[in-house]
Amino acid sequence: MIGFVIRRLISAVLVLFVISVAVVALFTYGPSDPAQAMCPEPKCTAERQDAIRDALNLDAPIQVQYAEYMSGIVNGRQIAFGSEAYDCDAPCFGVSFIYRVNVWDDIKDRIGPTVSVAVGAGATILLIGVPIGMFAARRRGSAADKAVIGATLVIESIPYYLFVLLAFLYLAAGAGIFPQEGYHPLTDSPLKWAWGLLLPWLALGLVNSSKYARFTRGSMIEAFNQDYVRTARSKGLAESRIVNKHALRAAVVPIVTIFGIDFGSLLTGTIFTELIFGIPGLGLRALNAVGQSDLPVIEATTLISALIIVITNLLVDLFYSVLDPRVRLG
Amino acid sequence: MTDLSKTPEATPAKGGAFLSVRDLKVHFTTSDGIVKATDGLSFDLERGKTLGIVGESGSGKSVSSSAIMGLHRGTNAMLSGEILLDGVDLLKVSNEDMRKRRGRDVAMIFQDPLSAMHPYYTVGNQIMEAYQVHNDVTKREARKRAIEMLDRVGIPQPDRRVDDYPHQFSGGMRQRAMIAMGLINNPSLLIADEPTTALDVTVQAQILDLLQDLQRDFDAAIIIITHDLGVVAEMADDVLVMYAGRAVEYGPGKEILTNPEMPYTWGLLSSVPDLTASTEAKLIPIRGNPPSLLNPPPGCPFEPRCDHTAKVGGDLCRTTLPDLTPANSGGSHVKRCHIKNADEVYEAEILPEIAPDLVED
Numbered sequence: 213m214i215g216f217v218i219r220r221l222i223s224a225v226l227v228l229f230v231i232s233v234a235v236v237a238l239f240t241y242g243p244s245d246p247a248q249a250m251c252p253e254p255k256c257t258a259e260r261q262d263a264i265r266d267a268l269n270l271d272a273p274i275q276v277q278y279a280e281y282m283s284g285i286v287n288g289r290q291i292a293f294g295s296e297a298y299d300c301d302a303p304c305f306g307v308s309f310i311y312r313v314n315v316w317d318d319i320k321d322r323i324g325p326t327v328s329v330a331v332g333a334g335a336t337i338l339l340i341g342v343p344i345g346m347f348a349a350r351r352r353g354s355a356a357d358k359a360v361i362g363a364t365l366v367i368e369s370i371p372y373y374l375f376v377l378l379a380f381l382y383l384a385a386g387a388g389i390f391p392q393e394g395y396h397p398l399t400d401s402p403l404k405w406a407w408g409l410l411l412p413w414l415a416l417g418l419v420n421s422s423k424y425a426r427f428t429r430g431s432m433i434e435a436f437n438q439d440y441v442r443t444a445r446s447k448g449l450a451e452s453r454i455v456n457k458h459a460l461r462a463a464v465v466p467i468v469t470i471f472g473i474d475f476g477s478l479l480t481g482t483i484f485t486e487l488i489f490g491i492p493g494l495g496l497r498a499l500n501a502v503g504q505s506d507l508p509v510i511e512a513t514t515l516i517s518a519l520i521i522v523i524t525n526l527l528v529d530l531f532y533s534v535l536d537p538r539v540r541l542g
Numbered sequence: 543m544t545d546l547s548k549t550p551e552a553t554p555a556k557g558g559a560f561l562s563v564r565d566l567k568v569h570f571t572t573s574d575g576i577v578k579a580t581d582g583l584s585f586d587l588e589r590g591k592t593l594g595i596v597g598e599s600g601s602g603k604s605v606s607s608s609a610i611m612g613l614h615r616g617t618n619a620m621l622s623g624e625i626l627l628d629g630v631d632l633l634k635v636s637n638e639d640m641r642k643r644r645g646r647d648v649a650m651i652f653q654d655p656l657s658a659m660h661p662y663y664t665v666g667n668q669i670m671e672a673y674q675v676h677n678d679v680t681k682r683e684a685r686k687r688a689i690e691m692l693d694r695v696g697i698p699q700p701d702r703r704v705d706d707y708p709h710q711f712s713g714g715m716r717q718r719a720m721i722a723m724g725l726i727n728n729p730s731l732l733i734a735d736e737p738t739t740a741l742d743v744t745v746q747a748q749i750l751d752l753l754q755d756l757q758r759d760f761d762a763a764i765i766i767i768t769h770d771l772g773v774v775a776e777m778a779d780d781v782l783v784m785y786a787g788r789a790v791e792y793g794p795g796k797e798i799l800t801n802p803e804m805p806y807t808w809g810l811l812s813s814v815p816d817l818t819a820s821t822e823a824k825l826i827p828i829r830g831n832p833p834s835l836l837n838p839p840p841g842c843p844f845e846p847r848c849d850h851t852a853k854v855g856g857d858l859c860r861t862t863l864p865d866l867t868p869a870n871s872g873g874s875h876v877k878r879c880h881i882k883n884a885d886e887v888y889e890a891e892i893l894p895e896i897a898p899d900l901v902e903d
Binding site: 438439440442443444445446447448449450453458461462465535536537538 | 650
């Protein structure tokens, strides 16, 4: 077990290393010139931009720039923009070109809203998708089963941003059933927090649950055809116990695997949901940064997203050994 | 008793056997037509006795035994006939009643014990569950009983192994655990569907010994489904040979194995390798394949593969399905074949081929 965790951690660190190198390289060699992004041509002369490049140390070899960036995350560093210099405290992901603030100070408050959306939406996905899939699997071939399959296909073929937008326009802005203002911190008022996020949760949950409904249905039907379900039946177990204990237990393993991946990507920010509902999350911040060519913010959100995905994948792998006793970690 | 008053035809007036299957038909509707997986099967079995059902894959062995377990309920299978267990027709009881009988009165063990056990639950958990569903006991009592049963079927250190997962058991131990699960409620009928097919030869013998031993203790009736005539020779009191969903030969085990009167049984015997037989003995496979159960031939289902149709004359074999008639050797031995002097044909033509040393000079 410990050997497995160590090996898995090493590979996680390697993945993060490769991504961080890519991120730093993107800053230096990417299509967007940092000096141009920071101070566009009419405002700054070519000489001024050269000075900025010089101050950012862009001509230094990549390994030197990488070392500077990483040391900044651990120790903090001073960042000079031409004549101005900013103290960027650890963890320093650079200073925003646009807002001239430490990127970490900007981003750290955005993690809470994004996690709030992800956790609620993840729970909604499972609570809607899995029971519907089980329902359809038990009645496979029936009209109800076909109706479920049809409905999931229809929902899945609606673009997700359109679905979220329609939900917002009709249920929040139009009918006013749900509040429009979106996000309140959990620590302020749990009730306001949940109430404000309910519609984003439901919208995201419903759209994504269609995939889980079909996936659960497939896994359950596969489990029903297994010999051990026949054994359970021949022991005289009631049908509900066969479904909810024996078949579901087997079907849950592949569902967890897929959910781990999806939950990781929810945690890195749901751009459209945050945009439409005005939730100040990571996705929205990354979107704005891309629009403004705010390279330090893009770097930071990419790195943090990568970290989140690596961690969720690691957790899924560890959880797998709990779910399947045949997986020996060692 | 209310069951009986509702369905008076469920209790036969005659003093029937403990298990009496009468004209059992299991038909499946498919998009290509009706598949007659079992078509008019009848047999009797007493407590403490063993019936061996032999036949190729697809001959209807497993489908028939699943019918006894009521495992076709809720599927598209159409069943008719009677399955009388201790006088109660299992085809007529309610689903809930049948569920309660499963595992308590009738238990089943399966061919591949690895896939037949749930990979994510411990062996003990699965055995306890079989006990708890039919007995109102605490978890602790069920666990104690599970350990007792594991000990009884010869699992070493049962109090420790009870918490193992199936993948931590060897193949033979898994099958022992399945037997423990099957017998934990002391069922009166145990159906073993190819219980040794997936096991290694040395383990096969141990499992068969265990089944016989437990049969004596529990006084259970056993149906053993197999395509291994060696298993039949060792275990079965009676043998039922199935072909294309029908019984083609049925009688006491010794009779069937020594005086078979149906060419299909001859074929089965000819295709068994025997290590102790003389090297002169030939191993003769049965040519061809079993007929489609969707469109069975109108006559004898074995006719297309039979080498002895000339002995019948005319095209009787091709046009008319033979009835199950008493064999020439007498007793309760019956066969489904048009050949009149089948016993003589066997002695003159078949026996010298498959066991030359048994033929008297």
